[in-house]
Amino acid sequence: MLSTTPRGIARVLGTVTGLLIGLAPPAHAIDLGFRDFQMHGFASQGYTYTSANDFFGNSQGAGSLEFTELGLNVLGHPLPNLLFAVQGLYRDTGGSDENDFRLDYANLDLSLPVSDDLTFGVRGGRVKNPFGFYNEARDAIWTRPGVLLPQSIYFDSLGLRTSELASDGGLLYGRYRFGDHAFTTELTISELITDPTTVDFITGFVAGPGTLSGRPLLVGRAGYEWQEGRFRLLFTAVDVDQDFEPSSPQGSPGNAKIFAPLVSAQVNLEDWSFTGEYLRLDSDRSGFTPGGVLLENTSESYYLQAQYRFAPRWSALARYDALFANSDDHDGSAMARATGLPRHRFYAKDLTFGLRWEFLDDWLVAAEYHNVDGTAWLSPIDNPGINDPARVREVSDGHWDLFTIMFSYRF
Amino acid sequence: MHLRSTAGDRLGAVNRGRRLGSLPFGVCAAVLTLWCVGAGAADTRVVPYAGSRGSVTSLTRTELRDIFFARQTKWPNGDPIRVFVLPDRHPLHVRFSKEVLGVYPYQLRSTWDRILYSGTGIPPTVVNTPQEVRKRADDTPGGIGYAEE
Numbered sequence: 001m002l003s004t005t006p007r008g009i010a011r012v013l014g015t016v017t018g019l020l021i022g023l024a025p026p027a028h029a030i031d032l033g034f035r036d037f038q039m040h041g042f043a044s045q046g047y048t049y050t051s052a053n054d055f056f057g058n059s060q061g062a063g064s065l066e067f068t069e070l071g072l073n074v075l076g077h078p079l080p081n082l083l084f085a086v087q088g089l090y091r092d093t094g095g096s097d098e099n100d101f102r103l104d105y106a107n108l109d110l111s112l113p114v115s116d117d118l119t120f121g122v123r124g125g126r127v128k129n130p131f132g133f134y135n136e137a138r139d140a141i142w143t144r145p146g147v148l149l150p151q152s153i154y155f156d157s158l159g160l161r162t163s164e165l166a167s168d169g170g171l172l173y174g175r176y177r178f179g180d181h182a183f184t185t186e187l188t189i190s191e192l193i194t195d196p197t198t199v200d201f202i203t204g205f206v207a208g209p210g211t212l213s214g215r216p217l218l219v220g221r222a223g224y225e226w227q228e229g230r231f232r233l234l235f236t237a238v239d240v241d242q243d244f245e246p247s248s249p250q251g252s253p254g255n256a257k258i259f260a261p262l263v264s265a266q267v268n269l270e271d272w273s274f275t276g277e278y279l280r281l282d283s284d285r286s287g288f289t290p291g292g293v294l295l296e297n298t299s300e301s302y303y304l305q306a307q308y309r310f311a312p313r314w315s316a317l318a319r320y321d322a323l324f325a326n327s328d329d330h331d332g333s334a335m336a337r338a339t340g341l342p343r344h345r346f347y348a349k350d351l352t353f354g355l356r357w358e359f360l361d362d363w364l365v366a367a368e369y370h371n372v373d374g375t376a377w378l379s380p381i382d383n384p385g386i387n388d389p390a391r392v393r394e395v396s397d398g399h400w401d402l403f404t405i406m407f408s409y410r411f
Numbered sequence: 412m413h414l415r416s417t418a419g420d421r422l423g424a425v426n427r428g429r430r431l432g433s434l435p436f437g438v439c440a441a442v443l444t445l446w447c448v449g450a451g452a453a454d455t456r457v458v459p460y461a462g463s464r465g466s467v468t469s470l471t472r473t474e475l476r477d478i479f480f481a482r483q484t485k486w487p488n489g490d491p492i493r494v495f496v497l498p499d500r501h502p503l504h505v506r507f508s509k510e511v512l513g514v515y516p517y518q519l520r521s522t523w524d525r526i527l528y529s530g531t532g533i534p535p536t537v538v539n540t541p542q543e544v545r546k547r548a549d550d551t552p553g554g555i556g557y558a559e560e
Contacts, residue, residue, distance in 0.1 A: 028536070028537040029536065029537075031536075035491070036491065036493060036533060038533070038536075040527060071528070073527070073528075073530070075527070075530065075533050076533070077484060077491055077533070080484050080485035080489065080490070080491040080492070081484055081485050083484075083530075083531070083532065083533070085530030085531070086530070087528070087530055104530075105529065105530035106530075107530055109530075109531060109532075111482075111484070113483075113485075116474075119482070123531070127530075128529040128530065128531075136525065136528075136529035136531070137524065137525045137527070137528035137529040139528070140524070140527075140528040142524045142528070143521070143524045143525055143528055175482070177473065179473070227513065227514065228476060228480060228512075228514045228518050228522070229514075229518050229521070229522070230514075230518075268515070268517075268518065270515055309517065312500055313500075361498055361499075
């Protein structure tokens, strides 16, 4: 539907022009002529159709083209073991992402080999958060197994996305290898990056507008890999502790603590890859409402995924992905009674089948079909009224289908 | 197995066959069978190629993995490492990945994409022909690629 509005047309033309410029493509990267400094970029345009509910813009009816991801980066080594890297990103996914242009990462990375087998390093600046398998590079479809990542863990339409992706601060890392075995560890200490939707998410949608502050975000990740990833195991933990200051006198200050452990495992065979991740998100919220009591909640998310590389440029994807807003209330009945919202607002079970085709070097198209039961990860901005007990039944449907396709070019 | 690794051209193989003709039949047949099996898999071998830096055959598989997965960026003498590779589906790239590094090519690509789009490393430079890999490795200080011999 958006393609018929001037803004939609301009967006599509801009993307197509970008892709056409790419038709005389630079050979894989642009060499900047100073040491190994080089520039890379990518342009991805998607289309999304849903049978009910809206995802990435007004996706019902004629579908939505509000799914654009453009990136440009410069990387190089000023010194052999000092890395400079910066990436700018333009991204539009309807109400789920209204930040347009942003600095995606901008960091210096100094690696300090202690011996042949042991390396330590430090990275500082705007760093991508080490979270599970896919988080750090997820806005380039080239790193994704399909069009969309499992939404139960890699939130693309919920407010936590901005904070999930990157943060401003520093990161220490280490890697120890022993033959075919490697052990890795990373610890990030940084300032949370937030936008208004993140604040809503962290405060639990009850606090109204305001700002967050508090001690730095901590993200730790430890991993094991065998033979460069034939088998990979990761354990990630995120720890957030933020105080909320309302911007209006009617609001009440509060505090939100979130602790999120994530376990990830992957097996990579010649033609097949199998991946699973399991996340719990424990939140303790106090204040926010006059006389507010401590509200504790634990959500639960997991997915199981198979990829099959059945021909040289092709791969197929099958995935079952589930999110439960409360781990003790999988069918949402208790939360439905407490809020007046339908049960489907408190879970989402998504069965996905997809295909991905790299039809030329550095060009790909991916398409997938989702059969979804539940609406827990839908954006309240794209779906106004979905958190309103009086309107939610009219504006949403618990059972729905989603089809999405994306083209991408990169250099 | 050393026969497989040195049987580069047909002429050499024929000469070797003649010399083997004077050996007892059983040994001769066994060696020929071994050679045939080797030749059936590949007539040549793939080796890391560091151009003007001379031989890099002393590098172990583990060290080569550190270099080609872009974790090691500095030679022991302090020079920067520059890595040159062929496109993912080029037969020589596939052979180098599997036979020398002992990994599937998609493992390399997935690491390179992750480091590129997360700002944590620089993937190798992709060039189009084996000749270009050699030339770039020759011309670039600290350059390394691979070659068929």
